[in-house]
Amino acid sequence: LALGIAAARAVSHPDFPLGVLADELRAAAHRLDALDVEGRAADLRAVFAASQQALSAPARRLFALLGIAPGPDIGADAAASLAGLAPAPAWKLLAELEAAHLVEQWRPGRYRMHDLVRLYAAESGGAAAERPAALGRVTDFYLHTAYAANRLLDGPDTPFRPALA
DSSP states (O other), rough: OOOHHHHHHHOOOSSSOOOOOOOOOOOGHHHHTTTTTTTOTTTTHHHHHHHTSSSSSSHHHHHHHTTSSSOOOOEHHHHHHHHHHOHHHHHHHHHHHHHSSSSSSEEEEEEEOOOHHHHHHHHHHTGGGGHHHHHHHHHHHHHHHHHHHHHHHOOOOOOOOOOOO
16 A cells, blocks of 8 residues: 555656655654555555554553554563553453554564554554553563573673563
């Protein structure tokens, strides 16, 4: 859909250099705006919104939080920490998001979003009030995971000690 919209914009503005259109798409902050087609059912945000509205409320919440998650992908346990959930409910929500084609499980237990979906999730505003706490939870998860890995490598006398949250 995004390629079709970009091609339609190029066709409707034959005098514009393709570099101008490419520059609009390159800027992440405005990428969804560059693919916005006023009054068309094929508008990218409208398609994403329809997919998002078909989700359960907990899946919509996780979707919004995944839009701000650090890194190119996220493990299921990290996603659970991001959302403040136990692993089993988080896995069910990730499966719901995958069934809606909003995330992809590209490796067992690892999920990623297309960059346009991720931009939409981040700007959707869902769970906005809890975003700082969610980032704190996932940072703590990564810190404690790194600590456990370091203990395996260095043994129990490692000088690295995370603070308890």
